[in-house]
Amino acid sequence: MKKLEYSIFTIVFFFGMFFLKAQTIQPDWKKFQSGQASYYSRRCNGVKTSSGKILNADSLVCAHRSLPFGTKVKVINLKNGKSVIVKVIDRGPFGKGRVIDVSYAAADSLGLIKSGVAQVELWLQKP
Secondary structure, eight states, X not given: OHHHXXXXXXXXXXXXXXXXXXXXXXXXXXXXXEEEEEEOOGGGTTOBOTTSOBOOTTSOEEEOSSSOTTOEEEEEETTTOOEEEEEEEEOOOOSTTEEEEEOHHHHHHHTOTTTSOEXXXXXXXXX
Protein backbone atom coordinates (compact mmCIF):
# COMPACT_ATOMS: atom_id res chain seq x y z
CA MET A 1 0.00 0.00 0.00
CA LYS A 2 2.86 2.40 0.83
CA LYS A 3 4.44 1.80 -2.60
CA LEU A 4 1.15 2.70 -4.28
CA GLU A 5 0.84 5.92 -2.24
CA TYR A 6 4.46 6.78 -3.01
CA SER A 7 3.94 6.14 -6.75
CA ILE A 8 0.78 8.26 -6.86
CA PHE A 9 2.53 11.07 -4.98
CA THR A 10 5.49 10.93 -7.38
CA ILE A 11 3.26 11.06 -10.45
CA VAL A 12 1.17 13.94 -9.09
CA PHE A 13 4.31 15.82 -8.01
CA PHE A 14 6.05 15.57 -11.40
CA PHE A 15 2.92 16.42 -13.39
CA GLY A 16 2.26 19.31 -11.03
CA MET A 17 5.78 20.65 -11.54
CA PHE A 18 5.43 20.30 -15.31
CA PHE A 19 2.09 22.13 -15.23
CA LEU A 20 3.47 24.96 -13.10
CA LYS A 21 6.50 25.33 -15.35
CA ALA A 22 4.27 25.38 -18.44
CA GLN A 23 2.16 28.15 -16.87
CA THR A 24 5.13 30.46 -16.24
CA ILE A 25 4.52 33.64 -18.19
CA GLN A 26 7.43 34.61 -20.41
CA PRO A 27 7.25 37.80 -22.44
CA ASP A 28 7.16 37.12 -26.16
CA TRP A 29 9.66 38.99 -28.27
CA LYS A 30 9.68 39.58 -32.02
CA LYS A 31 12.68 40.48 -34.13
CA PHE A 32 12.56 44.11 -35.18
CA GLN A 33 15.86 45.16 -36.74
CA SER A 34 19.53 44.24 -37.23
CA GLY A 35 22.60 46.35 -37.72
CA GLN A 36 25.47 47.84 -35.79
CA ALA A 37 25.33 49.08 -32.22
CA SER A 38 27.65 51.62 -30.68
CA TYR A 39 27.64 53.17 -27.23
CA TYR A 40 27.67 56.53 -25.49
CA SER A 41 31.05 57.56 -24.12
CA ARG A 42 31.27 58.01 -20.35
CA ARG A 43 31.82 61.71 -21.15
CA CYS A 44 28.14 61.93 -22.14
CA ASN A 45 27.11 61.13 -18.57
CA GLY A 46 24.78 63.87 -17.30
CA VAL A 47 23.77 65.33 -20.68
CA LYS A 48 20.11 66.01 -21.46
CA THR A 49 18.62 63.60 -24.05
CA SER A 50 15.92 64.21 -26.67
CA SER A 51 13.27 62.95 -24.27
CA GLY A 52 14.34 65.49 -21.66
CA LYS A 53 15.83 62.84 -19.38
CA ILE A 54 19.39 63.10 -18.13
CA LEU A 55 21.69 60.35 -19.45
CA ASN A 56 23.16 58.18 -16.71
CA ALA A 57 25.99 55.99 -18.00
CA ASP A 58 25.14 53.36 -15.36
CA SER A 59 21.52 52.90 -16.50
CA LEU A 60 20.28 50.52 -19.19
CA VAL A 61 19.07 53.03 -21.79
CA CYS A 62 19.51 53.67 -25.50
CA ALA A 63 18.95 55.93 -28.47
CA HIS A 64 16.93 54.83 -31.50
CA ARG A 65 15.84 56.86 -34.52
CA SER A 66 12.14 55.95 -34.61
CA LEU A 67 10.97 53.89 -31.62
CA PRO A 68 8.80 55.80 -29.13
CA PHE A 69 10.44 56.97 -25.93
CA GLY A 70 9.96 54.41 -23.16
CA THR A 71 9.98 51.40 -25.51
CA LYS A 72 11.89 48.43 -24.11
CA VAL A 73 14.26 46.80 -26.58
CA LYS A 74 16.15 43.54 -26.20
CA VAL A 75 19.58 43.93 -27.80
CA ILE A 76 21.51 40.76 -28.69
CA ASN A 77 25.20 40.89 -29.61
CA LEU A 78 25.48 38.40 -32.49
CA LYS A 79 29.20 37.82 -31.94
CA ASN A 80 29.01 36.57 -28.34
CA GLY A 81 25.29 35.93 -27.74
CA LYS A 82 25.08 38.35 -24.80
CA SER A 83 21.88 40.35 -24.45
CA VAL A 84 20.43 43.22 -22.45
CA ILE A 85 17.06 44.97 -22.23
CA VAL A 86 17.26 48.75 -22.61
CA LYS A 87 14.76 51.61 -22.62
CA VAL A 88 14.64 54.23 -25.42
CA ILE A 89 15.28 57.76 -24.07
CA ASP A 90 17.07 59.48 -26.95
CA ARG A 91 17.22 59.84 -30.75
CA GLY A 92 20.06 58.52 -32.88
CA PRO A 93 22.42 57.09 -33.91
CA PHE A 94 22.96 58.92 -37.13
CA GLY A 95 26.03 57.06 -38.39
CA LYS A 96 25.64 54.87 -41.47
CA GLY A 97 24.71 51.28 -40.61
CA ARG A 98 24.14 52.04 -36.92
CA VAL A 99 20.73 51.09 -35.55
CA ILE A 100 21.16 51.79 -31.82
CA ASP A 101 23.38 53.62 -29.34
CA VAL A 102 23.40 52.07 -25.88
CA SER A 103 24.57 53.43 -22.54
CA TYR A 104 27.98 52.48 -21.15
CA ALA A 105 26.40 49.99 -18.70
CA ALA A 106 24.44 48.30 -21.49
CA ALA A 107 27.55 48.18 -23.69
CA ASP A 108 29.45 46.55 -20.85
CA SER A 109 26.69 43.92 -20.48
CA LEU A 110 26.87 43.25 -24.23
CA GLY A 111 30.67 42.94 -24.27
CA LEU A 112 30.88 45.98 -26.54
CA ILE A 113 33.38 48.17 -24.69
CA LYS A 114 36.59 46.85 -26.26
CA SER A 115 35.36 46.67 -29.86
CA GLY A 116 33.24 49.85 -29.71
CA VAL A 117 30.81 48.54 -32.32
CA ALA A 118 29.06 45.20 -32.79
CA GLN A 119 26.55 43.53 -35.06
CA VAL A 120 23.29 43.21 -33.11
CA GLU A 121 19.65 42.22 -33.39
CA LEU A 122 16.90 44.32 -31.84
CA TRP A 123 13.82 42.56 -30.48
CA LEU A 124 10.60 44.22 -29.29
CA GLN A 125 8.24 42.82 -26.68
CA LYS A 126 4.93 41.77 -28.23
CA PRO A 127 1.96 43.78 -26.92
